Amino acid sequence: MNDDNIVGQALVWLNDPLNWQGPDGIPVRTLEHLTMSALAVLLATAVALPLGIWLGHRGRGGALTVVAANTSRALPTFALLLIFASTAIGFGNRPTVLAAAIFAIPVILTNTYAGLRDVDQDVREAARGMGMSGRRSLALVEIPLALPLIGAGLRTAVVQVIATVPLAALVGGGGLGTYIITGLATRRFGEVLAGGVLVAGLCLGAEGVMAGLQHLMTPRPMRPVGRRPRRAAARVARAQS
Amino acid sequence: MTASEPANxxxxxxxxxxxxxxxxxxLGQHVSLTVQAVVIAFAIALPLAMLAxxxxxxxxxILGLSGVLYTIPSLALFAILAPFTGIGRTTVLIGLVAYALLxxxxxxxxxxxxVDPEIRDAARGLGYGPTRVLLTVELPTALPxxxxGLRLATVTTVALVTIGVVVGFGGLGQLMFRGFNSNYHAEVMTATLLCLAIALVADLLLAVAGRLATPWVRTGSGA
Incomplete structure (x- = not known):
């Protein structure tokens, strides 16, 4: 076992100034990774958020969200990525962004839908009773009440997309996955380990940042207090799974 | 999907x-990896959950730690494991178990x-000890x-096996990647459809097994 050796190699690789500059440097690759992720999340949000709000508001389409969630779970991202890359979409970053976006759609859709569905019927009726139109009740009452679940969906989607983007390296794209794939191909395991740690760190960091953002995005009265966080977390977890 | 070129x-x-x-x-590699991973993960998860x-x-x-494991992308996890466990089956298996665990x-x-607290109280009132309550009352009640959980874990594992391609053990992912590299559309698509089929069949089998194991749920009178 030369475990220490590989960890040592990874440390040397991470400390090599050459790996921190140029078009293949860690900052450039990280930025590329984050740009691709942001694009994918924006694409997915643009499709899933309005659709989820509309379906949830109308109270229809529950079956659609379930089918979307189940199919996306069973269909390997890798397969969709390869299929996209073999078509006119081409190699590189574009198929990855598309595939990541498609897999983020069900996550956002399910949570948005569940958030709006979960709004108490009495609250909805009270809004109508106060003379609000359907659209005003949606904008002023239902969406704010659904925000925690919508935020949870976005958070999961962001982390999931950042975790999916490394696959780009398998179809000739960029991002932090390149270190892993190049390292495996050249049997430089120090680089593989360093790449793996970088990607894992980015994901855990993103999870932390998104948790903070979700907290800020939740209207103050709806933030979990005291004993409630565990139940809220469990409900979110169930909505996601 | 329609044919983009007649030749391919x-x-x-x-x-x-x-x-x-x-x-x-x-196909065999894919199925055996999935089954092994889910069985091992279940064998670890059951005592962990009972302990929690x-x-x-x-x-x-326990939930936090398995959550952290779950957040790490599969490609990165394989990359972190590969230098230590080598290129091959073990690496993929450890990664899959880690994901199914959460x-x-x-x-x-x-x-x-x-589990309804009243059921628990009733069992305690009958003189059951904590271990017996757990094994003969709580676990069966929690079976659905x-x-x-088993269905979810199995379906996600089937999809995840394909990433094992980076360490040379991806089951159907191997076929997909080879087909992609040689621009052989049929190979990619066949492997993809087979993946979906495995997930579907496994999900159905587990659902049927679950129904058979919990006859009281079907009558609608159970907890």
Whole structure:
């Protein structure tokens, strides 16, 4: 076992100034990774958020969200990525962004839908009773009440997309996955380990940042207090799974 | 999917017939990796969830740790493991177990915690000890939630096996990647459809097994 050796190699690789500059440097690759992720999340949000709000508001389409969630779970991202890359979409970053976006759609859709569905019927009726139109009740009452679940969906989607983007390296794209794939191909395991740690760190960091953002995005009265966080977390977890 | 070029169709029965030996080998690898991973993950998850249930203070750390494992992308996890466990089956298996763990622990725990307190009290009143309550009352009552967890874990594992391609053990992912590299559309599509089929069949089998194991749920009178 030369475990220490590989960890040592990874440390040397991470400390090599050459790996921190140029078009293949860690900052450039990280930025590329984050740009691709942001694009994918924006694409997915643009499709899933309005659709989820509309379906949830109308109270229809529950079956659609379930089918979307189940199919996306069973269909390997890798397969969709390869299929996209073999078509006119081409190699590189574009198929990855598309595939990541498609897999983020069900996550956002399910949570948005569940958030709006979960709004108490009495609250909805009270809004109508106060003379609000359907659209005003949606904008002023239902969406704010659904925000925690919508935020949870976005958070999961962001982390999931950042975790999916490394696959780009398998179809000739960029991002932090390149270190892993190049390292495996050249049997430089120090680089593989360093790449793996970088990607894992980015994901855990993103999870932390998104948790903070979700907290800020939740209207103050709806933030979990005291004993409630565990139940809220469990409900979110169930909505996601 | 329609054929983009006549010479390179996405679906080809000829391909399946001529390469059946190859396909069945990848299929076998895919299924055996999935089954092994889910069985091992379940064997670890069950005692962990029971421990978290019996000692609620441990529930946070156990769920937190498996949550962190779950957040790490599969490609990165394989990359972190590969230098130590080598290129091959073990690496993929460890990664798959790590991912199935969170889903299973969470669902078993939710199932155990969802047991009606009155049922628990009734069992205690009958003189059952804590271990006996857990084994003969709480676990059977939590069975539907456990089956849901197993189904979820199995379906996600089937999809995840394909990433094993980076360490040379990706089951059907091997076929997909080879087909991609040689621009052989039929190979990519056949492997993808087979992946979906495995997930579907496994999900159905587990659902049926779950129904058979919990006859009281069907009558609608059970907890």
């Amino acid at each position: 169709p996405w679906l080809s029965w000829d391909y399946v017939q001529n390469n059946w030996a190859d396909i069945s080998e990848a 249930h019996a000692r609620p203070r441990l529930a946070g750390p 889903v299973l622990v969470r669902n078993i725990l939710v199932g155990l915690q969802g 939630a456990i089956v849901v």
